[in-house]
Amino acid sequence: MDFLYSYIVLAAIYVLLGLSTNLLVGIAGIFSVSQAAVFGVGAYLVAHFMMAADPLSFLPSLAIAAACCIALNILVTLPSLRVSGDYFVVTSFGIQLLATAVFTNWAQGTGGANGLPGIPPPDVFGLPIETTAQYMLLCAATSALGCLCFFLIMRAPFGRLLRAIREDETAVAAAGKNVLRAKVSAAALAGAFAGTAGGLYATFLSFIDPSSFDLDASILLLTMVVVGGARTLAGSIIGPFLLLALPQVLTLVEIPTTIAAAARQLIYGVLLIVFMLFRPQGLAGERL
């Protein structure tokens, strides 16, 4: 049972990340390949505050981390206001590499490549979260809240504005709307989602290392959005649940554990290509 709960915890965390990525890439058309970096900053910050000499409890740590990730995501998205489309992908790629380098080499802050062990479990208003079942409830509730936010903005004028920006920024400005403000708002919201996901992730695993927040992780997020379906709530939920089930399915197939990780990466790559070619709208989305 714990196994199933763990799967749901991770899937719920990745749903938040899927919402974050979908909001930027799918809806606003800001093609970010560095969402895992923001996820990582959220995770490291929560770990840092909870393990400090004078530790903070979980919720304040999470709130500060989310606020920092909002600021950070606005900062890393700002180049998209200057450079458009393809150029931003390259910029964003650089930001992701930069983040990985910091996570790996800043030994004092992040534990470097060895990672950061011993992150304490969270508590919510004095209630300690210790069993996997409790974690599952916490993560499912948080990601349900994230989904509700996503649903509300998509049916509000803000959602329409972002979709319009994805199509034609010039026309949006000509219609009297502030493109800059809308993009910054979208980046802030995506940052809050990714930072929150990071905090949940760090406390659930109690150990984090740079490999969870590298370029592969960012590409996994993109794959989730592409396979699940861009621009829809359902797509942001289906993608993570499906792709996180994949490693479990692979364990049923007789392949040596030494190549399991490589095989997974291979399958993600193939999925990305196949969906882009034959079903660009994903399972439950619209064309990217």
Added chain:
Amino acid sequence: MTAYLQVTRLDHRFGGLHALQDCSFTIAQGRVTCLVGPNGAGKTTIFNVITGFLQPDEGSVAFRDRALDRLRPQAIVRAGIARTFQNLRLFTDLTALDNVMIGIAGQFGEEPVGAIFRPLHTARAQMRRRREALATLDHVGLADRANEVVRNLSYGEQKLLTVARVLATGAELLLLDEPASGLSAGALDAVMALLRRLQDEGKTLLVVEHNTRVVQQIADEVLFLHQGHLMAQGTPERIISDPALAEIYFGGAL
């Protein structure tokens, strides 16, 4: 009398191309002014300058005695000037209604905080805006196409929709870039009728148009532009019957 729109000594170069040269003119309120001239005369460049998409090297634009210099495009729309584009620039994945609603100013829930924390208020406000947008669509004759995705609309319908989108902004001065080009006879009649209705309602129109028949029918005043410079200004009859201008416009006899 102070001018409604005053364009003063605009000058702009794109590299070696002198797109606007000491270009000045005024536009009177409630009138239809057509901007004509051969290709490359600077007509669209003037639109880009007036609407804030291009900062001129020299010169200034004033609307109702207020200088528009260095205002962002969205600020100029709020000041009361909105434009269409020659290549339409509609949001083709959105419905006709959504395209119009993008143009409506000051909507509640246009930023995430309001949308998330006051969802009911957002929904109610949206319903009112939706009715406004439907009325605007009805005004241009597209009410029955409201929920159609734009890429499924005909070219003529898309042209009408661009006008609906600028109308939704509430602007009083509408800059229309070739509203009649590329249309079938039926669609052309619909656009012409719409332009006349807008004029009757007190809108001021500045229209770039190539079709001399259209210009004769709608224009109160014609501005003739050549090589970024205002060559002549007058009634359509006077401009069209001027042999020197016709020579420039249609090219010399071969």
